[in-house]
Amino acid sequence: MKIKTGLGQDSHAFCDTNKPLVLSGVVFDYSKGLNTNSDGDVVFHSITNAISSITGVNVLGTKADALCKQGVVDSAEYLKLAFHDLNHWKIQHIAIAIECLYPKISPMIEKMKFSISKLLDIAPEDVGITATTGEGLTEFGKGSSIQVFSIVTVTK
Template identity: 50%
Template sequence: MKFKAGIGQDSHRFLPSDSSKPCIIGGVVFDNCPGFLANSDGDVVLHAICNAITSITHLKILGGLADELCEKGITDGRVYLEEALKSLGSHKVSHLAVTIEAKKPHFSSFILPMREKIAEIMSIDVSQVGITATSGEGLTQFACGEGVQCFVILTVYEE
């Protein structure tokens, strides 16, 4: 069995609090938070997964395929991830590790729903998705409540 690991990162700043754009993180809507300043839905988790896939396949999803989809009015990060997954070819997902830094929203009650949504989109078992979240203790702009940052490590294998 041959393993590969990809690292992905994404971050977005929040829109003003009176924005009507929904805040979507990990495919889950957070009602008590404004959406992100982005030409897409700004889902930092799904976008970071796309970047991790790019580091494995070398197919540029964000800044490439996703931009083309945005021009057609397709701004859903789930669509970008579904397209990115196609580029894995015969590789299968072994595990996805996600870490999120943000002062807001509070993630504790949303970890399981995000894991379930990501597993559903990626057609993997929820046990293959791990998510941690940290407030960052005020050390970065994300930890001060200006936006959300996400890092992921994606491990895939080929038999």
């Protein structure tokens, strides 16, 4: 059996618009959205980048930008492209670390895990999500933005 591990990161600042805050495909009850051309789902973006580090095919950037210009702003569509690039590799586990002051992540973790697992055809227990404020040492922990790191482990 062959094993690969991918690391991905993404971050976005909040903006004062009517844009909903979407994390892992789940809409959060929060007054601010994220400042991006897409829906700004930093969790899906981070996972997409982790998968891209495995396949060597960068989805965020040229491919996602082209889709945005066509009106496709759902980050699940970008993650689906990366997932397709895995070909015969099977996701075994995804570890996700989120840093932000707001919104509170813990109450939504189970919904987030279910959304990710459904999209990537894995069991919810194969998705781990942690959240921290980082003791307010960064802009993420001070409440102006969100940062996410993801590690994806695949086998073949």
